[in-house]
Amino acid sequence: MPDVLDRFTPATQDWFRGAFAAPTNAQAGAWDAISAGKHALVVAPTGSGKTLSAFLWAIDSVFREKARDADAAGTRILYISPLKALGVDVERNLRSPLV
Numbered sequence: 001m002p003d004v005l006d007r008f009t010p011a012t013q014d015w016f017r018g019a020f021a022a023p024t025n026a027q028a029g030a031w032d033a034i035s036a037g038k039h040a041l042v043v044a045p046t047g048s049g050k051t052l053s054a055f056l057w058a059i060d061s062v063f064r065e066k067a068r069d070a071d072a073a074g075t076r077i078l079y080i081s082p083l084k085a086l087g088v089d090v091e092r093n094l095r096s097p098l099v
Contacts (some may be wrong), residue, residue, distance in 0.1 A: 004028045007035040009067075012060040019096065027053040051090055055079070059094070 004023055005013045016023075023031065026044035030053035033040040042050045058077045065076070079090065 004031045004035075007031060008056070008060045009063055011063070012056065015096070016056070023053075024049040026050055027056075030054065031057060051086075052093070055090070055094060 004027075005016055008016070024044070026042050026048040027050075030040045030042045030050075034054075034057050042053055044050055055077075062076045079087075
């Protein structure tokens, strides 16, 4: 079975593999659907990586787009948090993969 992480750029693959042992089932399922151009609704328990599954693909796609078009500019990802605390957590958790 192919590794779902192979669908990401090498830098994203390296970061993920350095930070986590493996994708959760929720992440693997989401990335399988998203990378095939499908819509995905991820329903899983807290701490299963749902938010990272969406953001990591979105962040990686910005880098793929930038590699194709160095002049690409503008807003590419918009996240609307249902809770201020979740927004703060998301911002804190995204610092590492963005670096």
